[in-house]
Amino acid sequence: MMESITLTAPNIDRLLRFFGRGHLNPSVPTERLVSAMEPLFSALEPLAFLEDNDEVKSIWLKIPRGTIEDYDSFETLYEYGEVETYEEYEALWRSDYPEPYCWYRLVIVHSLNKDGSLRFRAVGLDNKTVISAFMDNGLSETVSFTDDAAVCLCELLTQAAKAAVDKLKSGVYNDEVEAELPYMLRTGVIKRRELYERIPECDRRESDMLSAETLQACRELIAAGKNDEMSIGRIGKMTANDFFGACSIGYKACGFDLGDMSLVDRYFKYADGRDEGLSGRGHGLNEGPGIDFDDASAWENWYFNRTQRGGHPWEVVRGGNSTHVDLMVMHDKRTLDWKVRKGDMTAEQAAEHPCGYFFVVAGKHRPEEAVNFYVALSKAGLPVILFDAEEILARYDGSDYVGIVPHSVIPKYCESMFPKEYGRVIDFMHVYDEDYPLICDAIEWLQLEPARLI
Numbered sequence: 001m002m003e004s005i006t007l008t009a010p011n012i013d014r015l016l017r018f019f020g021r022g023h024l025n026p027s028v029p030t031e032r033l034v035s036a037m038e039p040l041f042s043a044l045e046p047l048a049f050l051e052d053n054d055e056v057k058s059i060w061l062k063i064p065r066g067t068i069e070d071y072d073s074f075e076t077l078y079e080y081g082e083v084e085t086y087e088e089y090e091a092l093w094r095s096d097y098p099e100p101y102c103w104y105r106l107v108i109v110h111s112l113n114k115d116g117s118l119r120f121r122a123v124g125l126d127n128k129t130v131i132s133a134f135m136d137n138g139l140s141e142t143v144s145f146t147d148d149a150a151v152c153l154c155e156l157l158t159q160a161a162k163a164a165v166d167k168l169k170s171g172v173y174n175d176e177v178e179a180e181l182p183y184m185l186r187t188g189v190i191k192r193r194e195l196y197e198r199i200p201e202c203d204r205r206e207s208d209m210l211s212a213e214t215l216q217a218c219r220e221l222i223a224a225g226k227n228d229e230m231s232i233g234r235i236g237k238m239t240a241n242d243f244f245g246a247c248s249i250g251y252k253a254c255g256f257d258l259g260d261m262s263l264v265d266r267y268f269k270y271a272d273g274r275d276e277g278l279s280g281r282g283h284g285l286n287e288g289p290g291i292d293f294d295d296a297s298a299w300e301n302w303y304f305n306r307t308q309r310g311g312h313p314w315e316v317v318r319g320g321n322s323t324h325v326d327l328m329v330m331h332d333k334r335t336l337d338w339k340v341r342k343g344d345m346t347a348e349q350a351a352e353h354p355c356g357y358f359f360v361v362a363g364k365h366r367p368e369e370a371v372n373f374y375v376a377l378s379k380a381g382l383p384v385i386l387f388d389a390e391e392i393l394a395r396y397d398g399s400d401y402v403g404i405v406p407h408s409v410i411p412k413y414c415e416s417m418f419p420k421e422y423g424r425v426i427d428f429m430h431v432y433d434e435d436y437p438l439i440c441d442a443i444e445w446l447q448l449e450p451a452r453l454i
Contacts, residue, residue, distance in 0.1 A: 008066030009102035036154035065097035127408035193398030234356025253376035274311030325363035
């Protein structure tokens, strides 16, 4: 069992290191872990559950940094080669804990079975799971070293939680959090134009891949209403080579090296390659004999009836989860069926709708290639629309917002964190000390959800 330690930020951080690699406590807790949790959950009993989740409570804890004696010892850091003198040791401590207090977000989960019995409890701190325990599966007799850290943390967090709830009861907690919570823990927005004016190195809109003429052509197409699937034509019959040819038009517009390769070879040079059996060159989920590239009926059978799924046939410029370009082939039969099922359209209206194939370019995080594809296919007379067109153009205008997210959040896929009043926020960033003074007065911080008493 760990010795009793004081409630300071260095001690909290030292305990949290046990959970830094996703090392969770067993789902069946030990008796001492259950006992350690009880005072913590009791301390937070007056706290209301979150408005959007009636099993979760959350509160900010303000914990003192303590003295240098609470920090990792000089001898330990010297042994690991991190410092050579005591002056370096003291400077490192002040660098890691520059303020008298540190803030941590405590989250607990309290879940019941339908009969009201306790099913599950969890404790999270600083975006790390400390305890994840099913409470109705009995207790474990196995005692682990990780339990020591969790038990000790529960004891310290109980002290901090009581202090925070007392402040909430006295009416000062929410004002204190709103006034003092550090910026690296907060969510906000900044106008892209302001960000680029103040930190020019953030501006990556200029690119040799996208000319001013192409960008202007994109603006004109959007302004003329040519980016509406109801205003573009359709392709009645299509072949694999029609698809590969459309890819090639986009590749050429992007300045990719095409040489004298065949259409399908160009596709495989730049696309993801998991084509769900289209070419016969795939593996695993994408195995298949392939189809006749010039046969429209073969394409139609593959498109509507293929058994291979889970590939990325439309990822024509490969990249990561959010850094690729899709050239999707859509057909009204599928979209109309979906709209009828959803209730947005009657079966009679769907029957009167023209049916055929059209293209959709998607690549909000690769806007240069996406705009090139869209404009080039449009100029070639192909029916095509550009997803996220307004957001892409707003990025080049600098008229949209860039989202600022807490340092504990990976700055991707964060759209849901921002209210609709800011439009659709599609780019996200962290702010660091060296940049904060340059942009602090241009940031609009989102209001924190206030803690409430039951």
